[in-house]
Amino acid sequence: MADQAENPMTPRRPKSPEPANGGSTPITPIAKSGLADAVKHGGRIYQMMVDSVRDYAIFMLDPAGYIASWNQGAERIKGYTADEIIGRHFSVFYTDEANAIGHPQHELEIAGEVGRFEEEGWRIRKDGSMFWANVTITAVHDEEGTLIGFAKVTRDLTERREADQRRLADARRIAEAESANAAKAEFLTAMSHELRTPLNAIGGYTELLSLGLGGPVTAEQSDYLERIRLSQQHLMGIITDLLNFSRIEAGHLTYDIAPVPLISVIHAVVPLVMPQAEAKGISLKAEPTNSECVAQADRAKVDQIVLNLLSNAIKFTNTGRITIKCAAQDKSVTIEVIDTGVGIPADKLEAIFEPFVQLGRSLSSAHEGTGLGLAISRDLARAMDGDLSVTSKVGEGSTFSLRLPRPPAAAAELKRVKAKA
Secondary structure, X not given: OHHHOOOOXXXXXXXXXXXXXXXXXXXXXXXXXXHHHHHHOOHHHHHHOOOXXXXXXXXEEOOOOEEOOOOHHHHHHHOOOHHHHOOOEHHHHOOHHHHHOOHHHHHHHHHHHHOEEEEEEEEEOOOOOEEEEEEEEEEEEOOOOOEEEEEEEEEEOHHHHHHHHHHHHHHHHHHHHHHHHHHHHHHHHHHHHHHHHHHHHHHHHHHHXXXXXXXXXOXXXXXXXXXHHHHHHHXXXXXHHHHHHHHHHHOOOOOOOEEEEHHHHHHHHHHHHHHHHXXXXXXXXXXXXXXXXXXXXXXXXXHHHHHHHHHHHHHOOOOOXXXXXXXXXXXXXXXXXXEOOOOOOHHHOOHHHOOOOOOOOOOXXXXXXXXXXXXXXXXXXXXXXXXXXXXXXXXXXXXXXXXXEOOHHHHHHHHHHHHHO
C-alpha cells in the first residue's frame, strides 16, 4: 500500500495519527524531508514543478500522499497558499463520499503499480465549492527505481463540462423538436385529408343546390347557400395554411427555382382579389412593370406570397387605394404592395411575421384568419434567398416589400447596361 511505503530518502517521513483518506490532517514538517530537498535541488522532479504555470495545478506528493510542493496554478485553482497546504494529505481535495470509500489512496495505489492514474471527477476548493477536474497522478522514481513520490497535475474543466452539457441538451432539444415537427406534420396531413373530404362534399352539394339541380331555389335560400360556400372556402383556407406551415417547419416543401417574370405574377394574381377590392370600394392598381423585373424563384410560391399580401391589404384597408409595383436592382427585384389602410405600430412590425399573430384579433373582430399568412410568406421568401419586410405608419398605411434574387444572367446584363449609361 502506498501509505505504508517507507520513504527511501529519509526515515523521517511525516506520519498522521488520523486516517489519510478522511478527516482533518495535521500540518507536518514536510520541508525537512528528503523529498522536499530533492524538489529544491532540481533533477527530474524540479523539471516537472513549473511554478509559473497558472492553468494547471502541479504539485508533488510523498509516497503516502502528503503534499510536498505547490505552484501558482494550484493556488489559483484550489484556493490554498503553499504555507496553508504543504504537509497536508491530498485527500483534503476530495468529497466526503470519495474519502469514505478510500478513493484518494486507491489512486496512489494504481499510479504506484502501473506508473500513472488519470480520471475526471469532482474536487473541493478551500472555500468548499466544487469544480470538475481532470486529474493525472504519475509515479516518480529515483535513479535506483525507488518510488520517491507522485507528480499530480489537475486541470479545472468545469466550464468545458458545462459547455458539453449545454451542447448535449441543445442536441437533445433539437432532436425532440424535429421529432415533434415530424409528428405534427403527419397529424396535420392526416387531419387535412379527413377535413378536406367532407368540406369538398359540402362545397360540391352547395354548388349543385345553387344550380337548381335539387329543385327551385328562392332568393333567401340562395343567400344561405352562398354563406355556406364562403364558410367552406374559409375553412379550406385555414386547413391549407396549417398544412403549409407544418410542411415548411418540417422542411418538406420543395422549390422549383427558375426565372419568373414578375409582370406575369401581377397579371395573374390581381384579378383574383379584384372582386374583394371592388366590394369594399377600394382602388386596386398595378403600376407598369418593365421586362427587367425577373426573379429567380418558384413561380407558385411567388404567386402565393403576392396573393397573401394583396388579400391582407384589402382586409386591413377600409377606404383608399392599394398599389402593386415592381422595381429591379443590380442583384435583386422587389415587389411592393402599398396600401392606405390602418397601419401597423412600430413595435409590432416584426411580431406580425410570427406564427398565429394577427393584429386587431378579437372575438368581435371582422378580420378572419389563422395569423399564419405572413409567417408562411416570409419563410417562403427566405427559402428562395429573398426576404419579406414592411414599413408602416399608423393611420396612413403600410408597404410590404418582397425581395427576390435576379437570375445571374439578368443581373449581369443590368450591370453592363448601367455601366454603358
